[in-house]
Amino acid sequence: MKTDLKLLWGIFLVFLKISPVTFGGGYAMIPAIERAVVREKKWLKAEDVTDVFAVAGSVPGAVAINAATFIGYRIAGISGAIVAMMGVLVPTFLVVVAISLSFFYLKDNPKMTAAFKGIRPAIVALITFAGYKIWKTAVFDKTTFVTVCVTVFFLLVLHVHPVFIIMCGGAAGVAFVNVKEKLGYATRLDEPKTEEVPDIHYFMGAGI
Amino acid sequence: MLLWGLFKTFCIIGLVSFGGGYAMIPVIETEVSRNGWMTTQQFTDAVAIAGMSPGAIATNSAMVVGYQTAGLPGAVVAALGMVLPSVVIILLAAVFFSRVHKNKMVQSAFYGLRPVVVGMIIYAAVKLGLSNGMMSSISYYSVSAFLLFALSLFALIRLRMHPVYVIILAGLVGVTLYS
Numbered sequence: 001m002k003t004d005l006k007l008l009w010g011i012f013l014v015f016l017k018i019s020p021v022t023f024g025g026g027y028a029m030i031p032a033i034e035r036a037v038v039r040e041k042k043w044l045k046a047e048d049v050t051d052v053f054a055v056a057g058s059v060p061g062a063v064a065i066n067a068a069t070f071i072g073y074r075i076a077g078i079s080g081a082i083v084a085m086m087g088v089l090v091p092t093f094l095v096v097v098a099i100s101l102s103f104f105y106l107k108d109n110p111k112m113t114a115a116f117k118g119i120r121p122a123i124v125a126l127i128t129f130a131g132y133k134i135w136k137t138a139v140f141d142k143t144t145f146v147t148v149c150v151t152v153f154f155l156l157v158l159h160v161h162p163v164f165i166i167m168c169g170g171a172a173g174v175a176f177v178n179v180k181e182k183l184g185y186a187t188r189l190d191e192p193k194t195e196e197v198p199d200i201h202y203f204m205g206a207g208i
Numbered sequence: 209m210l211l212w213g214l215f216k217t218f219c220i221i222g223l224v225s226f227g228g229g230y231a232m233i234p235v236i237e238t239e240v241s242r243n244g245w246m247t248t249q250q251f252t253d254a255v256a257i258a259g260m261s262p263g264a265i266a267t268n269s270a271m272v273v274g275y276q277t278a279g280l281p282g283a284v285v286a287a288l289g290m291v292l293p294s295v296v297i298i299l300l301a302a303v304f305f306s307r308v309h310k311n312k313m314v315q316s317a318f319y320g321l322r323p324v325v326v327g328m329i330i331y332a333a334v335k336l337g338l339s340n341g342m343m344s345s346i347s348y349y350s351v352s353a354f355l356l357f358a359l360s361l362f363a364l365i366r367l368r369m370h371p372v373y374v375i376i377l378a379g380l381v382g383v384t385l386y387s
Binding site: 019056060062069073082092093104110115117118121129135145148155171 | 220221222223224225226229230231233234235238249252253255256257258259260261262263264266267268271272275276280283284287290291293294295297298299301302312313314316317318319320321322323324325326327328329330331332333334335336337340342349353354356357358360361364365371374375377378379380381382383385386387
């Protein structure tokens with residue numbers, strides 16, 4: 001039991017150290033996790049972690065947290081999964097709370113108000129940039145293009161709840177592929193790889 | 209009661225947060241204004257705080273919303289609500305089908321999910337842009353804000369500038385222009 005606790009503490013520390021470097025979350029963690037878990041600590045073999053990131057992007061949630069949870073599970077079962085997840089979450093949680101706290105005290109300061117007036121358009125640009133990034137991997141045929149247009153119309157004009165739209169999107173994907181198959185068209189299903197500079201790819205955070 | 213509301217809301221959002229990141233911005237925004245926790249403008253500032261911090265943007269936004277509506281306990285329940293569904297699903301995937309991403313059904317679902325995520329992000333950009341007066345009638349603020357938007361986008365796409373630097377620079381420009 002003593003060695004178990006030692007191992008769990010070790011897992012927690014490893015993910016705690018990786019966490020603060022992942023600005024924007026997601027794929028920035030891959031090389032860091034691989035180095036720590038496979039090469040330094042030798043808890044897992046390289047082939048044990050290759051699949052992890054594909055799986056982490058195929059289930060809901062942030063890739064970084066999912067990947068940590070999955071690797072924690074492979075090392076030490078459910079308790080390993082929980083400590084790895086906490087290791088990633090705790091540092092970011094503290095930073096977010098610290099920034100929120102200072103924002104709370106400074107938000108009526110005229111300089112702060114002015115700064116946020118400038119930041120708001122930048123946030124809209126950041127969101128547009130994220131859309132542009134996924135557009136390049138998500139929209140590659142007529143069906144996907146029409147799906148984007150229909151989604152925007154449903155949200156902006158008909159005010160359909162986004163959660164409902166996501167569920168419809170998943171169901172529609174399955175329906176599209178099956179109908180196209182019946183009609184004899186092939187559909188490309190794998191996520192196309194874009195030639196990106198790695199230091200920018202992390203920013204999107206997740207697998208789609 | 210408020211804490212339970214935060215937890216429940218972010219649990220549902222965590223369950224559908226495919227693509228994580230910016231795709232969840234419109235989902236969180238809808239829920240936050242429906243519950244009367246924040247205005248869209250306050251929410252934009254929350255996203256700014258989330259973007260300045262390391263870690264996943266969706267989870268960070270959840271923490272900021274939780275913190276601003278119910279203090280530290282609010283931040284904790286929002287974060288836990290957000291990660292709980294992923295943890296349960298990833299454990300199920302780890303135990304039962306570790307090749308979930310090779311499953312044809314899952315791949316087909318993502319064929320439809322990816323463009324939906326793009327549409328949701330476009331919607332989020334338009335909605336946040338509208339509610340922050342960037343697209344209102346011509347005024348000093350709307351014109352300068354639109355220029356700031358265009359410059360930020362240029363810096364992100366062409367100059368490949370790090371998002372955190374873009375936020376900081378925009379803040380400095382804001383101080384010079386609007387003080």
